[in-house]
Amino acid sequence: xxxxxxxxxxxxxxxxxxxxxxxxxxxxxxxxxxxxxxxxxxxxxxxxxxxxxxxxxxxxxxxxxxxxxxxxxxxxxxxxxxxxxxxxxxxxxxxxxxxxxxxxxxxxxxxxxxxxxxxxxxxxxxxxxxxxxxxxxxxxxxxxxxxxxxxxxxxxxxxxxxxxxxxxxxxxxxxxxxxxxxxxxxxxxxxxxxxxxxxxxxxxxxxxxxxxxxxxxxxxxxxxxxxxxxxxxxxxxxxxxxxxxxxxxxxxxxx
Amino acid sequence: xxxxxxxxxxxxxxxxxxxxxxxxxxxxxxxxxxxxxxxxxxxxxxxxxxxxxxxxxxxxxxxxxxxxxxxxxxxxxxxxxxxxxxxxxxxxxxxxxxxxxxxxxxxxxxxxxxxxxxxxxxxxxxxxxxxxxxxxxxxxxxxxxxxxxxxxxxxxxxxxxxxxxxxxxxxxxxxxxxxxxxxxxxxxxxxxxxxxxxxxxxxxxxxxxxxxxxxxxxxxxxxxxxxxxxxxxxxxxxxxxxxxxxxxxxxxxxxxxxxxxxxxxxxxxxxxxxxxxxxxxxxxxxxxxxxxxxxxxxxxxxxxxxxxxxxxxxxxxxxxxx
Numbered sequence: 108x109x110x111x112x113x114x115x116x117x118x119x120x121x122x123x124x125x126x127x128x129x130x131x132x133x134x135x136x137x138x139x140x141x142x143x144x145x146x147x148x149x150x151x152x153x154x155x156x157x158x159x160x161x162x163x164x165x166x167x168x169x170x171x172x173x174x175x176x177x178x179x180x181x182x183x184x185x186x187x188x189x190x191x192x193x194x195x196x197x198x199x200x201x202x203x204x205x206x207x208x209x210x211x212x213x214x215x216x217x218x219x220x221x222x223x224x225x226x227x228x229x230x231x232x233x234x235x236x237x238x239x240x241x242x243x244x245x246x247x248x249x250x251x252x253x254x255x256x257x258x259x260x261x262x263x264x265x266x267x268x269x270x271x272x273x274x275x276x277x278x279x280x281x282x283x284x285x286x287x288x289x290x291x292x293x294x295x296x297x298x299x300x301x302x303x304x305x306x307x308x309x310x311x312x313x314x315x316x317x318x319x320x321x322x323x324x325x326x327x328x329x330x331x332x333x334x335x336x337x338x339x340x341x342x343x344x345x346x347x348x349x350x351x352x353x354x355x356x357x358x359x360x361x362x
Numbered sequence: 363x364x365x366x367x368x369x370x371x372x373x374x375x376x377x378x379x380x381x382x383x384x385x386x387x388x389x390x391x392x393x394x395x396x397x398x399x400x401x402x403x404x405x406x407x408x409x410x411x412x413x414x415x416x417x418x419x420x421x422x423x424x425x426x427x428x429x430x431x432x433x434x435x436x437x438x439x440x441x442x443x444x445x446x447x448x449x450x451x452x453x454x455x456x457x458x459x460x461x462x463x464x465x466x467x468x469x470x471x472x473x474x475x476x477x478x479x480x481x482x483x484x485x486x487x488x489x490x491x492x493x494x495x496x497x498x499x500x501x502x503x504x505x506x507x508x509x510x511x512x513x514x515x516x517x518x519x520x521x522x523x524x525x526x527x528x529x530x531x532x533x534x535x536x537x538x539x540x541x542x543x544x545x546x547x548x549x550x551x552x553x554x555x556x557x558x559x560x561x562x563x564x565x566x567x568x569x570x571x572x573x574x575x576x577x578x579x580x581x582x583x584x585x586x587x588x589x590x591x592x593x594x595x596x597x598x599x600x601x602x603x604x605x606x607x608x609x610x611x612x613x614x615x616x617x618x619x620x621x622x623x624x625x626x627x628x629x630x631x632x633x634x635x636x637x638x639x640x641x642x643x644x645x646x647x648x649x650x651x652x653x654x655x656x657x658x659x660x661x662x663x664x665x666x667x668x669x670x671x672x673x674x675x676x677x678x679x680x681x682x683x684x
Contacts, residue, residue: 140553141529158619215428222437223390223421306395306422306617314424315619317525318394320549324619 143323151327159312163331166297166308169225170339173232174293178286180233181240188241189248189274190266198241206238210296214303223304232296236289243285247278280354283347290339294332309335384417385588390438391423392573395618396544397628398465398636402442403617404610405599414591420617426498427451430576433458439581440592444498445571449658450667452676457579460677462593462647464600465572467635470499471562473531473547474538475554483507483566487516492527492539498572499540502563505664509567528553543635544628552627570657571649572635574677586681593681597646600636603629647682 125145131137132144139147152159184202188195214231221227251274259269301310309328316324391399402420405411411418421438423429426447433441434456441458448460472491474480480489483506494500507514522530528549531539541547543560551558564570575596577589603610611629615622641648651673658676661667 138529138533140532155619162619215424218424219428219431219435219437223432303424303428312619315394318545319620319624320525320528320546320553321620322529 140320140322143326147323148326148330151323152330155324155327159309159327159331162307162309162312162328163335166294166301166310166332167335169228169300169308170232170290170293170297170335173229173296174236174290176229177233177237177289177293178240181237181285181289182244182282184237184241185244185248185278186270188245190270202238202241205234210235211299211302214299218300218304227304228297228300228308231300232293235296235299236292239285239288239292240282243281244278247281248274251277279351283343283350286343286346287340290343291336294336294339298332384412384415385585387411387416387418387440387588387592388438389418389420390429390432390441391421392426392429392442392444393424394422395614395620395625396632397611397614397625397630398544398573398632399442400607400610400614400625400629401464401599401603401636402596403613404603404606405595407613407616408599408602410595410598410602411592414595416588416592416595418592422618426573430456430458433576433578436578436580439578439585440589441576442573443576445574445654445657446498446501446661446665446667448574448576449661449671449676450665453667453669453671458576459579459582459675460574460576460649461582461589461681462575462596463571463649464574464596464647465632465635466638466640467564468498468502468562468568468570468572469543469564469632469635470502470541471543471547471560471564472538473541473550473558473560476557476559478537480538480559480561483510483512483561486538487513489537490518490520490535492522492530492536493519494524494527494540495521497524499542501661501665502568503540505660506563506566506568508664544632548624548627548631568660569653570660571653574649575647590681593647594683597683600646604633604637607633645682649677649679 128142129144129146132139132142132147143151184198188198210231213234214227217230218227221230248270255273256269259273264272297308298310298313301308302314305311309332312328313325316322316328389402391402395403399420406418406420423432423442426444429438429441429443430448430451432438433443434451442464445460445463448456448458452458472480472483472486474489478489480486493503503519504514506512507517520530520536527539527541528546530536531550532553539546539550541550541560543562547558547560575593582589599610607626607629611622611626614625614629618625637646640650644650654673654677655670658667658670662670
C-alpha cells in the first residue's frame with residue numbers, strides 16, 4: 108500500500124492517457140488501421156502470446172549479450188585509454204566514428220558481410236552501445252581527487268594499486284550511469300539489426316507488421332519492447348545498488 | 363513431370379547418398395515471407411530438396427538489392443531477386459547468374475479506388491500518388507510514365523516511407539498509391555470501405571521479368587549438378603503448390619507471423635504471374651532473350667543501369683529442366 112501511496116498519481120496519469128486513446132479510436136477520431144486502440148493491442152498480445160514471447164526472448168538475448176560485450180570491451184578500452192596517451196589518440200577517433208555513423212545506415216552492409224545471423228546483430232548492438240561506456244568510464248578513471256593521488260603516491264602506491272583502490276571505485280558511479288544509457292541503446296540496436304536481417308525477434312515482428320499494414324501487430328511488439336526496455340533499465344539500477352552498497356544515491360525528484 | 367520425379371527419386375534412393383554428401387544451400391529470399399514463397403517452403407517441408415541431395419535453409423530477405431548482395435558476397439549460394447535489380451547489379455560487377463525466372467511478370471502497379479476511374483495511365487494526371495523512396499516500383503515508375511506518355515508534371519507524387527503508403531491512401535491523403543499486387547494491393551483492398559483496383563505496369567508496356575532464382579557464380583561453377591537439382595526441386599514445389607495451395611501456404615505460414623489467410627490470398631494473386639501463358643507454353647521458370655533485353659533496356663533507358671549486359675553473363679537456361 109505504501110508503494111501505491113507514492114505512485115497513484117503517476118498511475119492515474121497513465122490510465123487517463125490510455126482511456127483517452129481508447130475513446131479516440133472507438134469514436135473514429137483516429138482510424139483503426141493507423142492507430143489501434145489499447146484493447147486491440149492487448150488482444151493481439153494475448154492472441155499471439157507464445158510466438159511473441161519467443162521473439163521477445165530472442166531480442167532480449169541479443170540485446171543483453173551485445174550489452175555485456177560492449178560493457179566488457181568498453182571498460183577495458185577505458186582503462187587502456189586512461190593509462191596510455193597513444194591508445195587514447197588511436198582509439199578515440201574510431202570510437203567517435205562508430206558513434207556518428209548512423210547504425211541504421213551500416214547495418215544492412217554488415218548483414219551482407221557477416222550474414223543475417225547473430226554475428227551481425229551482436230556487432231550492431233556493440234557498435235551502438237559501447238560509446239557511452241568508454242567515454243564515461245574514462246572520465247571516472249581520470250577525474251580523481253588530486254589530493255588522494257598525492258597521498259597515495261607519497262606512500263609509494265603502485266600504478267596498479269592506485270587503479271584498483273582509487274581510480275576504479277571512483278569510476279563505478281560513471282560506469283553505472285553509462286550502463287543505464289547503454290542498456291536502452293542495446294535494445295534499439297537489437298531492433299535495428301532485426302529490421303535489416305533475419306526472421307526472428309521483435310524488430311522483425313515490427314517489420315512484418317508494417318509490411319502487411321498490420322498496425323496491431325506493430326503496436327503489440329512495440330509495447331513488449333517498451334516493457335523490456337523499462338525492465339532492463341530497472342535491472343541495471345538494481346545492480347548498481349548491489350555493487351555499490353556504500354553509496355546512497357539520491358532518488359529522482361530529491362535533488 | 364512424372365519422369366522427372368522418377369529420375370530424382372532414382373537418383374536419391376538408387377545412389378543413396380549419405381547425409382554427409384548433401385550439398386548445403388542457403389537460399390536468401392527477396393523479402394519477408396509472402397504467399398508466393400509457398401512453393402519454396404513446401405519443397406523444403408516435403409523433402410523435395412532433401413531428396414535432390416540438398417540441405418536447404420531458406421532465409422527471408424529485405425529487398426531484392428539485399429538479396430543480390432547477399433548472394434554476390436557468398437553469404438547465400440542461391441537467392442530470389444527482381445530481374446531488374448539483378449541486371450543492374452550484374453552491370454555493376456555482381457558475380458551472380460539467373461537460372462530461372464519464377465515471377466514471369468512485373469507484379470506492381472497503381473492502386474486506386476475503382477470509383478476514381480483511374481483506368482489508364484493518363485487518368486493519373488491531376489491526381490496525387492504515394493510513392494516510396496527506393497525499390498523496384500520507384501525505378502519502374504519513370505518507364506511506366508514515359509511508355510504511356512503521361513505528363514508527369516500533372517501527377518503529384520508524394521514520397522512516403524515504406525509501410526506508410528497504404529495508410530495514407532486509405533485515410534484519403536492521396537488518391538492513389540504505387541504498390542505490389544500481393545502486398546499493398548491486398549492490404550488496401552482488405553481494409554478499404556470501397557472497391558479498390560490495381561493498374562499493373564505489366565499490362566501497359568512494362569512487360570518485363572520479375573523475381574528470379576539467382577546463383578553465386580563460384581558456387582555455380584563448382585556445383586552445377588546441385589544447382590540443376592535445386593531448380594528442378596523448386597519447380598516441382600511450384601507444381602505441388604498449384605495442386606495443393608492450402609498445404610503449400612501452410613508450410614510458408616509455419617515460418618512467419620503473417621496469418622495463413624493473408625498468405626493464401628497472396629499466393630492466389632501471384633500464381634497467374636508464375637504460371638502465365640509463357641510458362642504454360644515453355645515451362646515454369648523459362649525465359650527468352652527478347653524479354654530479357656526488354657527487362658534490361660527499361661533499366662538502361664529509365665533507370666540506374668549504366669549499360670546493357672551481354673545476356674550470357676546475365677542468365678542461362680542450361681539449368682532448367684530440359
